[in-house]
Amino acid sequence: xxxxxxxxxxxxxxxxxIQRARKFYTEVLRLKELQFNExxxxxxxxxxxxxxxxxxxxMGEGEGGRPAGTVSGIVFSHNxxxxxxxxxxxxGGKIVDEAHSFTTPFAKVTLGVFADPDGNEFVIRRLDLxxx
Numbered sequence: 001x002x003x004x005x006x007x008x009x010x011x012x013x014x015x016x017x018i019q020r021a022r023k024f025y026t027e028v029l030r031l032k033e034l035q036f037n038e039x040x041x042x043x044x045x046x047x048x049x050x051x052x053x054x055x056x057x058x059m060g061e062g063e064g065g066r067p068a069g070t071v072s073g074i075v076f077s078h079n080x081x082x083x084x085x086x087x088x089x090x091x092g093g094k095i096v097d098e099a100h101s102f103t104t105p106f107a108k109v110t111l112g113v114f115a116d117p118d119g120n121e122f123v124i125r126r127l128d129l130x131x132x
Contacts, residue, residue, distance in 0.1 A: 014059040069119035
């Protein structure tokens with residue numbers, strides 16, 4: 001059987017103001033901007049530790065997908081999510097859910113949630129698997 005998904009190329013989100021988004025992703029998250037097309041209101045950023053790009057653009061009229069401010073469930077990893085959330089806050093970012101820890105049957109999880117200027121939410125998490 002042929003696989004329908006071979007790899008993850010990019011994660012794309014819609015934004016309402018590309019310049020405001022660029023400022024957030026470069027200054028608050030300090031992601032490396034790979035490309036910017038002002039005419040198309042599009043930007044792409046490198047996600048550290050991967051070959052995957054985080055891309056964004058202003059949603060066009062009639063374009064499918066979720067509108068700006070409705071993305072959630074994208075998870076980034078960090079060794080210390082508490083410190084990462086504090087740094088995001090210091091740089092002017094909005095923390096939606098304070099970083100906290102909890103235990104599941106398979107892992108100790110520490111996570112926090114931050115939002116970009118449009119309200120798109122991202123999880124920053126550390127997962128320590130329980131071994132028995």
